[in-house]
Amino acid sequence: MKNILILTTFILLTGCGFSPLYVQHSGGTWTSKDNYDTSITYEMSQIRITPISERFGQQIRNKLLDLISPKGAPTKAKYRLDVELDKKEVSQQAMRDDVTATSERVDYTVNYKLYQGNTILVSGDSFAFVSYDVLNNPYSTTMAQKKSEENAANIIANDIALRIGAYFHSSKSTAQ
Numbered sequence: 001m002k003n004i005l006i007l008t009t010f011i012l013l014t015g016c017g018f019s020p021l022y023v024q025h026s027g028g029t030w031t032s033k034d035n036y037d038t039s040i041t042y043e044m045s046q047i048r049i050t051p052i053s054e055r056f057g058q059q060i061r062n063k064l065l066d067l068i069s070p071k072g073a074p075t076k077a078k079y080r081l082d083v084e085l086d087k088k089e090v091s092q093q094a095m096r097d098d099v100t101a102t103s104e105r106v107d108y109t110v111n112y113k114l115y116q117g118n119t120i121l122v123s124g125d126s127f128a129f130v131s132y133d134v135l136n137n138p139y140s141t142t143m144a145q146k147k148s149e150e151n152a153a154n155i156i157a158n159d160i161a162l163r164i165g166a167y168f169h170s171s172k173s174t175a176q
Helices: 002-015 039-044 054-068 138-175
Strands: 047-049 079-095 101-116 119-133
Touching: 039 138, 047 054, 054 079, 054 138, 079 119, 079 138, 101 138, 119 138
Parallel strands: 047 079
Antiparallel strands: 079 101, 101 119
């Protein structure tokens, strides 16, 4: 039964045109002997990520560096990525009898723009919604808050890297 489910999933994915985002296929079939065009990965490695203010911004930038240019920052960047924290909104939820919150939800909104020279290639907003429990122990609450902030930075960085990768993939596909 499990093998049938896996086979069905594979057939459905091949039927919908599924292909890897960061690699252009240049052979006839998907086998290990095919040739792959990795120019999308190369283009992404040519992005210089400008510093982002605050600790949360640093976490986003570090994750973006890992995702976009894992071999290190480019010496002569072709593109520039500017990321800016637009909004951080904290709301208390699940009130106790003494009107103190048992959890908090934090909504982050980040703006980003990818430039080539002075031309904006990609721009948009990325969002992350995280929450954490407010506990009686202040240390535990602080650690939960830090972990949720780290999770939000990862969500936003992954979203931005995916959108930039999709831009290069679509521009590469339309150029062919």
